[in-house]
Amino acid sequence: MKVSKKRVLVIDDEPEILKLxxxxxxxxxxxxxxxDNPVEGLRQVVKVRPQLILLDLMLPGMSGFxxxxxxxxxxEMASIPVIVLTALGDAEVAxxxxxxxxxxxxxxxxxxxxxxxxxxEYA
Amino acid sequence: MTFRPFVLWSFVAACLVFVAxxxxxxxxxxxxxxxxxxxxxxxxxxxxxxxxxxxxxxxWAHLFLIGEKRRTEREFKKLSRAIQFTGxxxxxxxxxxxxxxxxxKFTEMTGYEPFEVLGANPRILQSGKTPPATYxxxxxTIVAGKDWHGEFLNRRKDGTLIWQxxxxxxxxxxxxxxxxxxxxxxxxxxxxxxxxxxxxxxSRVSHDLRTPLGIIRWSIEDLKDDLxxxxxxxxxxxxxxxxxxxxxxEKVVGEVLDLTRLEAGKGKIRRVAINVADFLRERVKDMGxxxxxxxxxxxxxxxxxxxxxxADPEMMFRLVNNLIDNALxxxxxxxxxxxxxxxxxxxxxxxxxxPGVAVGDREKIFGKFEQxxxxxxxxxxxxxxxxxxxxxxxxxxxxxxxxxxxxxxGGAGFFFVMPLRQEPGHRGSDAxxxxxxxxxxxxxxxxxxxxxx
Numbered sequence: 001m002k003v004s005k006k007r008v009l010v011i012d013d014e015p016e017i018l019k020l021x022x023x024x025x026x027x028x029x030x031x032x033x034x035x036d037n038p039v040e041g042l043r044q045v046v047k048v049r050p051q052l053i054l055l056d057l058m059l060p061g062m063s064g065f066x067x068x069x070x071x072x073x074x075x076e077m078a079s080i081p082v083i084v085l086t087a088l089g090d091a092e093v094a095x096x097x098x099x100x101x102x103x104x105x106x107x108x109x110x111x112x113x114x115x116x117x118x119x120x121e122y123a
Numbered sequence: 124m125t126f127r128p129f130v131l132w133s134f135v136a137a138c139l140v141f142v143a144x145x146x147x148x149x150x151x152x153x154x155x156x157x158x159x160x161x162x163x164x165x166x167x168x169x170x171x172x173x174x175x176x177x178x179x180x181x182x183w184a185h186l187f188l189i190g191e192k193r194r195t196e197r198e199f200k201k202l203s204r205a206i207q208f209t210g211x212x213x214x215x216x217x218x219x220x221x222x223x224x225x226x227x228k229f230t231e232m233t234g235y236e237p238f239e240v241l242g243a244n245p246r247i248l249q250s251g252k253t254p255p256a257t258y259x260x261x262x263x264t265i266v267a268g269k270d271w272h273g274e275f276l277n278r279r280k281d282g283t284l285i286w287q288x289x290x291x292x293x294x295x296x297x298x299x300x301x302x303x304x305x306x307x308x309x310x311x312x313x314x315x316x317x318x319x320x321x322x323x324x325x326s327r328v329s330h331d332l333r334t335p336l337g338i339i340r341w342s343i344e345d346l347k348d349d350l351x352x353x354x355x356x357x358x359x360x361x362x363x364x365x366x367x368x369x370x371x372x373e374k375v376v377g378e379v380l381d382l383t384r385l386e387a388g389k390g391k392i393r394r395v396a397i398n399v400a401d402f403l404r405e406r407v408k409d410m411g412x413x414x415x416x417x418x419x420x421x422x423x424x425x426x427x428x429x430x431x432x433x434a435d436p437e438m439m440f441r442l443v444n445n446l447i448d449n450a451l452x453x454x455x456x457x458x459x460x461x462x463x464x465x466x467x468x469x470x471x472x473x474x475x476x477x478p479g480v481a482v483g484d485r486e487k488i489f490g491k492f493e494q495x496x497x498x499x500x501x502x503x504x505x506x507x508x509x510x511x512x513x514x515x516x517x518x519x520x521x522x523x524x525x526x527x528x529x530x531x532x533g534g535a536g537f538f539f540v541m542p543l544r545q546e547p548g549h550r551g552s553d554a555x556x557x558x559x560x561x562x563x564x565x566x567x568x569x570x571x572x573x574x575x576x
Contacts, residue, residue, distance in 0.1 A: 020345065023350060
């Protein structure tokens with residue numbers, strides 16, 4: 001593992017999205033770990049200790065909100081900034097996520113560059 | 124005004140009675156009692172003549188008034204007989220909105236027997252789910268002597284809801300004055316159900332389209348940014364075409380989802396103090412570059428002070444951007460944003476110098492999926508054509524209203540009025556007449572009625 005690179009954990013149930021986001025982030029000098037469900041995501045949080053989590057809100061098994069609550073409720077993980085990624089361009093959903101401790105949100109209609117910029121800001 | 128023979132013949136009758144009475148009196152007085160006429164006896168004759176004249180006038184006025192009343196009643200009866208067995212539910216109210224007549228279909232549709240509603244206000248049917256602005260426009264329209272058409276979500280006696288289309292007209296049974304209002308209602312619950320199913324389907328499909336569309340666009344960006352190896356300029360052109368249309372699709376999907384969310388009442392209003400002037404100047408700053416790119420000027424015209432508005436900032440943002448976006452497509456050289464204090468709130472306008480909107484399309488243009496053909500439209504950033512429907516939804520959610528009119532230069536002016544105070548659906552008690560079909564959510568009428576039996 002290269003220590004100099006910032007580690008980003010991406011949690012999304014769409015393999016295609018994981019692939020695309022990973023490519024973008026790795027192309028911009030991040031070390032990217034992916035998980036396609038929240039349980040796997042939690043495992044990865046413990047394992048790789050990411051500097052930032054990119055989280056899809058619509059996930060199978062547990063909603064992104066559930067995951068967010070768990071992370072923010074755990075003192076060891078609470079300090080990891082979380083950016084919410086959602087297909088819902090709903091300001092209310094985003095506000096709810098921010099209330100739970102997310103630092104920012106992106107809709108899936110954002111451009112790759114917007115994603116990279118936001119990740120770079122908080123990682 | 125129509126000529127009415129009754130006025131004439133009642134007057135003639137009264138005159139004849141008067142003349143006959145005077146002649147009889149004179150004859151009696153002169154021939155029987157007062158053979159030698161004295162000045163005193165002449166006075167008495169004059170007095171009696173005067174009395175007879177006054178009585179005659181009273182008699183005539185009485186005849187006239189009774190006739191008038193009978194006539195109105197007769198007309199009312201004729202009218203109610205005519206509508207008794209129509210297939211639609213019919214309510215007739217007086218000028219103040221008190222129910223005077225309902226037909227059997229009304230009972231069938233709402234569950235209320237005539238004796239339960241006569242004398243009451245149609246408000247008893249309100250479910251509280253029709254926006255107060257609807258009742259306001261309705262009332263303004265009918266007291267102005269015009270017909271109003273629209274839809275209500277009403278409540279039956281048993282508490283169940285019913286979608287009704289309504290057509291309400293002022294009726295004059297007395298020399299051009301509005302004496303009654305007639306409301307004709309159809310049950311459109313089935314149609315509404317179908318519409319709801321359609322909306323749900325569209326919304327589901329749109330939602331499911333979002334993720335794959337996002338993936339496509341990101342993949343295109345990958346190609347464009349040479350993440351998959353270098354591409355030549357012809358390939359880049361093709362890719363750009365794909366990207367543009369993908370963005371267009373995303374916009375359509377986004378609009379559909381925005382509108383369904385607003386309509387479902389999910390987009391709750393978060394009222395925040397907004398400095399209107401600053402807000403509009405910011406819009407000019409944000410959208411200015413877009414206008415520039417299309418060779419247009421975008422400016423704000425903000426004379427005088429504008430009070431603080433309490434509205435949802437994100438919705439206001441979307442609303443004004445939608446209107447500017449719309450103006451960008453039609454303006455020839457210039458778009459002006461203006462704000463003005465008017466009766467009932469703050470009026471904000473987005474005015475372009477384009478070809479304007481045809482009179483017949485001015486209502487339709489705010490409809491869903493309505494393709495209104497407007498000359499001179501530019502195709503850039505075309506969405507589902509829902510921008511104006513979304514705008515209307517936002518304005519109505521705030522208790523305001525939106526419309527389009529022709530500007531002095533012939534362009535289109537899209538205006539909306541946002542009420543200054545938050546309206547909790549309160550009915551003005553100072554205007555009892557407004558009670559006719561007006562008033563938000565009050566179940567008072569309903570409670571009053573049900574406690575009667």
